Amino acid sequence: MPRSFLRGGGRGRFRNVPPHFREGVALLLLSVGAWLCARGILVPRLIVAHDALEYLPRQVEFHENISAGILLPRWAPDLGNGHGYPFFLYNPPCFYYVAEGFHLSGLPFVASIHAAAAFLLFLSALSMYAWGRAHWGRVGGLISAVAYLFAPYFLVVLYVRASFSDFAVFFWLPITFLCVERSLRPGGGRWWIVGLALSTAGVILSSNPVALFFLPVLALYPFAYGGGRRAFPWAPLFGIGLGVALAGWFWIPALFGKSLIHIDRLLDGYLHYGNHFVHPVQFLRGAWGYGLSLPGRADGFSFEVGWPQLGAMAFWLLIRFRRRWPPAVGYALFVAALGLFFASTLSRPIWDRLPLLQYVEFPWRALTLVVFAAAFLTGGCVTRLPAGAPRFLGGALLLLLLLLIGVPRARPQGYHSVVEANYRPAEIARRGIAVTTRREYEPRRVKVLAPPSPAILAVERGGVSRLHSERTSPERIVAWVESRSEATLRLALHGFPGWRIILDGKPLSWRYIPPYGLMRFEVPPGMHRVTIRFGSTPLRAIASLLSLLALLVLVALLALEISPHLPEAQARPSGERSIER
Numbered sequence: 141m142p143r144s145f146l147r148g149g150g151r152g153r154f155r156n157v158p159p160h161f162r163e164g165v166a167l168l169l170l171s172v173g174a175w176l177c178a179r180g181i182l183v184p185r186l187i188v189a190h191d192a193l194e195y196l197p198r199q200v201e202f203h204e205n206i207s208a209g210i211l212l213p214r215w216a217p218d219l220g221n222g223h224g225y226p227f228f229l230y231n232p233p234c235f236y237y238v239a240e241g242f243h244l245s246g247l248p249f250v251a252s253i254h255a256a257a258a259f260l261l262f263l264s265a266l267s268m269y270a271w272g273r274a275h276w277g278r279v280g281g282l283i284s285a286v287a288y289l290f291a292p293y294f295l296v297v298l299y300v301r302a303s304f305s306d307f308a309v310f311f312w313l314p315i316t317f318l319c320v321e322r323s324l325r326p327g328g329g330r331w332w333i334v335g336l337a338l339s340t341a342g343v344i345l346s347s348n349p350v351a352l353f354f355l356p357v358l359a360l361y362p363f364a365y366g367g368g369r370r371a372f373p374w375a376p377l378f379g380i381g382l383g384v385a386l387a388g389w390f391w392i393p394a395l396f397g398k399s400l401i402h403i404d405r406l407l408d409g410y411l412h413y414g415n416h417f418v419h420p421v422q423f424l425r426g427a428w429g430y431g432l433s434l435p436g437r438a439d440g441f442s443f444e445v446g447w448p449q450l451g452a453m454a455f456w457l458l459i460r461f462r463r464r465w466p467p468a469v470g471y472a473l474f475v476a477a478l479g480l481f482f483a484s485t486l487s488r489p490i491w492d493r494l495p496l497l498q499y500v501e502f503p504w505r506a507l508t509l510v511v512f513a514a515a516f517l518t519g520g521c522v523t524r525l526p527a528g529a530p531r532f533l534g535g536a537l538l539l540l541l542l543l544l545i546g547v548p549r550a551r552p553q554g555y556h557s558v559v560e561a562n563y564r565p566a567e568i569a570r571r572g573i574a575v576t577t578r579r580e581y582e583p584r585r586v587k588v589l590a591p592p593s594p595a596i597l598a599v600e601r602g603g604v605s606r607l608h609s610e611r612t613s614p615e616r617i618v619a620w621v622e623s624r625s626e627a628t629l630r631l632a633l634h635g636f637p638g639w640r641i642i643l644d645g646k647p648l649s650w651r652y653i654p655p656y657g658l659m660r661f662e663v664p665p666g667m668h669r670v671t672i673r674f675g676s677t678p679l680r681a682i683a684s685l686l687s688l689l690a691l692l693v694l695v696a697l698l699a700l701e702i703s704p705h706l707p708e709a710q711a712r713p714s715g716e717r718s719i720e721r
Contacts, residue, residue: 162278170265170285171262173265173543177261180552183254184250186558187553188554189553191301192302193558195575196249198216198231199239201575209613218565219573219581222570223593225583227575231581250560260310264311267311267315270314276519282519282539283539286542287452288314288512293508293511295550299551306349306350309346315339316343316358316380319339324362324365324366331701334694337379337380340384342383349500349501350505364467365468365471386691386694389687393677393680402581416504420486421437423450429441429442433502448542449510453514475512475513480510483505584657585634586656587655593632597629601628602625604621607629616672618671618672620667623663629661631660635657635658641659643663648663
């Protein structure tokens, strides 16, 4: 092979190749890399991983809501021994929507969960490629995407933890930064503001803990990237704020309503954040495993950053003495350092003083920032090699190194033999299947979990001669009661703000039954129709209104962007072709 080719002189040989062909080759290679990463989940059996078995009943409950026409699920009716609790009011829905799409297309639940993870994996590769390509070109973008897919913590989230909600956020992160950069360009257009709003909302609706880390980092990026400009970065900040408002229907009730559930259970025992800091040495090395996160250095899985990614960060630090960093590089190094700091034992004093941060549960979740920033930096190394250096060969060797290290790890520990019939709604209720470690989403009034009840409505006291009840949806129960005297009825339903009882068209008050947190109410003598439904609260109504207003602003922005082009398109004769290129 000629030396000029190895040094990058061969680049001229490809100048006559059509750009679309080169782009197609890059995307083909990207797809191969994504397939190598996703092979372990492209199977019909559920992977053996920490949270994998929890996502199956979650998806069943989510589907139960969607099939009943509830497009914004809040209540999981079969959890808590069939008494239900507001799981989806607090747990981000992004992954469940993606998996539901595959399930509605005909796939079983397990296959839908795996298909959603594989789909998000490919989108993550594509989004990092787009961001990297904007800075480093096609080859650099490809290297960034591969470094993203095969970063150790990326594989840990997918194959060791099976935390699919945390995994969904990887898709959105590069898009947010790309949209910030494009919105700062002169004449950047409203498209990028809309894209920034949607991707910011996507982060919030994917993972609560990662959003808590990432949103401050995102909000500072317009100032860092446009530091040389005198103008205030109104456009990207407006896009970020619009995205936060768009997701308000979810995060506002979740944040300000956390006192209504047992979220404090995340701060006790094994789950206490103090048990899960990473020793700095563990960023450099660690045995690959599928065990648990434990106090000290006895963890059962790896927290290493990856030698290629660490080498890339070191490379950028070294060349700082010879040339000026691009703004995106300097900020990416800052983000990576911030992620390492918050994941390590060095940040313990800050965690102790910030109560909201403690609900992140695992400090090593901050490694998401490191994966994101380090992958971007890795793609730029080859493009910054000195003139005359073998850039083509360097890029090929870097890709090969990433694959050699990452591909053997891109597999689960094994597979479960799951019978989906055992996870039908009635079975979830009967067997008391849990979807979290500590049942932290149970209502605060539930001190003792009541056993499964044979009927949703039962008589506690009074002369009831006829009682018939029917659950028509996860958020609605209808009953007919005939009583000779005043009667007290018990609902096998966990009480929670939003539940309302309507007796013959009029509101009826209800009380909690301690220590189970179930609902009790009285009915007068006679024949009555009782409707129990889960509705809104003032806080949820305000949050939903905020999201609706943000959605209207998004639609208006799109209309303003599209409308100037409509007269031009309509004025062009139907047989006339545009000669613009």
